[in-house]
Amino acid sequence: QTALEASRMRTTPKVMREKYFSAGSQFVECGDLHRAAMCFQNAHDFLFAAIAFEKIGKLEEASGQYVRAQEANDASRCLEEIGMFGRAVRVLVDFEFFDRAIDCLHRYEIKVQKLKQEGRAVPAVLIENKPSNVHSEANLCYRSANFYYSRGNMDKAIEAIQRLKNTDDQVLFLQEKGFYEKAAEILRKEGKIEQAAQLLLRCGETDKALECAKHGPHKPMVAFIHLCLSRRYESDEHNLEKVKFHAERALMVYTELEDYNGQAQAKLLLGKHTKNEKQIKAACRDFRNVKPPNEAGELECYIVHATIMKGLKTLKDYYQIVRNIALGLRILDVLSNPNIEYSDRHQLYLSFYGLELDLVRDQVTWYPHQYPLCNHIMETKEMKGKHFVSLDRVTAVGALERxxxxxxxxxxxxxxxxxxxxxxxxxxxxxxxxxxxxxxxxxxxxxxxxxxxxxxxxxxxxxxxxxxxxxxxxxxxxxxxxxxxxxxxxxxxxxxxxxxxxxxxx
Known part of the structure; x- marks a missing residue:
């Protein structure tokens, strides 16, 4: 009777819902939970409707009411009980309960695997309601980590991404979000020492990078980090001894490796800061011995040599200046005209300044902590404090041309x-x-x-x-x-x- 009265009160929604709720309560007392659920639903008391539906075993209907009541966990649980794992996962994802969605996905996989191990057929409901590929474990881990990251919960973000089975994916996410040391730690545990050292180096943790690189047969990386440390200290006149120390260590390893380009860069640093003309000339020779010759490095030697000389006094000095001009113009020709015949030299000149060329995107990437030499050429206010900078090739080349x-x-x-x-x-x-x-x-x-x-x-x-x-x-x-x-x-x-x-x- 009360439900019938409620249905006639559409012009007064509030009173109508109160009547439906009253009717629902009466049906509960009478034990008619189906009608009680319908009345609670009409009364917009979705939680009571969901409970009533669940008690009579109508779990799919209960799930819908739990969703309307913002009770995602209960909604997902009901769907999971009747084998609708795909919808169960989707409900949790819609409410951004990504960790619970991953757990639900795992339960589906365990259930299917157990049935197969027992030699039993997988029920049609499980096959038809398999979680979507969109809700793969990797995808959910990424979304969970991004969710926590966007809310400033870094610990939970790291914890979420570490649920990924693929460590490369973990490292990629951690790099993108700036968790370089954590990414390096994962790489180190995986035995990828060189990659870990390079990551630490690029984020400015040069000393830690050197310590990491020493744990293994990674001499080129050790030498390169010494070179980076030498460059880092050269901006401070009080650290001349550190500049020399690291440049000498780099030179020693590069000499052992017969790496002319590395030797040249180490000698250039030593000659520059000790005002040793002999060392600078040796660096110049080594740059010429690189295949193809590193003319950008050679020209830098001449620039450094000109600055430490007391003055240009002889015709021989000015012959060298004119050769430098010719060399600089040749380099400009290669930089401004990156045809296939010049591609190796084009990349070599860019790499001297620490600019890694991506031919597909026509971009360069620069790591300021590795190549501070480029700071005064490339740096803008937007670049300050960044561990890496991506520029289109034309912009980078334009800066070098100037x-x-x-x-x-x-x-x-x-x-x-x-x-x-x-x-x-x-x-x-x-x-x-x-x-x-x-x-x-x-x-x-x-x-x-x-x-x-x-x-x-x-x-x-x-x-x-x-x-x-x-x-x-x-x-x-x-x-x-x-x-x-x-x-x-x-x-x-x-x-x-x-x-x-x-x-x-x-």
């Missing part, structure tokens, strides 16, 4: 001024040769050459000027073809050639 072009411009201007002054002071004045009087401020020579050597000095200076003009002209033309801005200076002129011809064929 570095090279600025240095080339300085060298070219310096060489041009010096060579002009030197050449004028070693060429005979035309008016003097014609027997005419000349002004007092004339900068040409006003006496005959006293030796062949003196005349050759004038010739050498003219040849050097031609070399400078040629290098700048051809180098900038190539850059222009590669769609780079052409120099607006007058390096493209061939005045030096005219002067040389006048000297040789007066």
């Amino acid at each position: 570095l090279y072009l600025s240095q080339i411009k300085i060298w070219a201007q310096m060489a041009k001024v010096w060579l002009e002054e030197y050449t004028l002071s070693h060429l005979l004045c035309i008016r003097y040769q014609e027997g005419q009087l000349c002004s007092a401020d004339c900068r040409y020579m006003h006496r005959p050459y006293e030796s062949t050597q003196e005349r050759n000095a004038a010739l050498d200076s003219l040849v050097c000027s031609v070399y400078l003009d040629y290098s700048m002209q051809t180098g900038m033309e190539k850059l222009d073809k590669n769609k780079h801005k052409k120099s607006d200076s007058d390096e493209s002129s061939w005045n030096a050639v005219e002067k040389l011809l006048d000297f040789v064929l007066p």
Whole structure:
């Protein structure tokens, strides 16, 4: 009677629900749980409806009511009891109970495995209600870990991801979320010492990386970490001894391994901070011995050498400056034109600055803790504090090009001024040769050459000027073809050639 009255009160929903609840309670007292469940459902008292349905064995209906009552665990339990594991897992996932969903998935696997071991057929309900591939254990572990991570519960996030059976997947997640030391610990336990050391190195734990690498036959990694430690300390003038110590250790191992590129980098660091020209020249030779030659490293040697020298005083010094310009322009040509014929050299030049090239994505990755050399070239405010930075290749190459072009411009201007002054002071004045009087401020020579050597000095200076003009002209033309801005200076002129011809064929 009460239920009938409730059905007639649709215009007053609140009163209607109260009547349905009252009717449901009366049906419970009478033992008619099915009708009680229907009344509780209409009264929107979903929990009581679910309990009533469950008591009479209607577990699927009970599950639906538990869901509406926000009781995901009970909803999943009911579905699991009738073999609907797929839906049971899905309910838990929908409520973000990922750990419980994994447990439910395990129970399904155990149940099916047990039936097979006993030689019994797997019931159709279990086959038809198998958990979806979308809800695989790996997927659920990832979602669970991400869930905890997004809420700042790092311990639970790590615990969740460690439920993954595949350690590579664990490491990948931990790396993505910045848990480098935890990832390295897993790798170390798996015996992947070199990978663990590299991971620690990339996240800035250089000392720990070195300690890790020493536990095994990983000499190249040990040498590389010593090199990174040396680079790390070179920014602090009070740590010169540490720079030398680690560079020497790196050099010792690289020499044993006959690694010319590694030897060159260690020697360059030593020469740079001890102002040892001999060491820098040795580094330069080693860079040339790499196959293909590491011209980026070679040029860096020249840059360092120029900074520690007390001054450029001789024509020989300026010949070297012009060679450096030609070398820098060759490197620029390769960087700005990464055709297949240049690909090895292109990657080699990028790697000198710690830029790992991904040819598929056309991106570079840079690890600041490994290659601080690149900090002043690449670093922006957005990059500060990051363990690795990904840039598109064009941006990275553009930064290197600006570095090279600025240095080339300085060298070219310096060489041009010096060579002009030197050449004028070693060429005979035309008016003097014609027997005419000349002004007092004339900068040409006003006496005959006293030796062949003196005349050759004038010739050498003219040849050097031609070399400078040629290098700048051809180098900038190539850059222009590669769609780079052409120099607006007058390096493209061939005045030096005219002067040389006048000297040789007066």
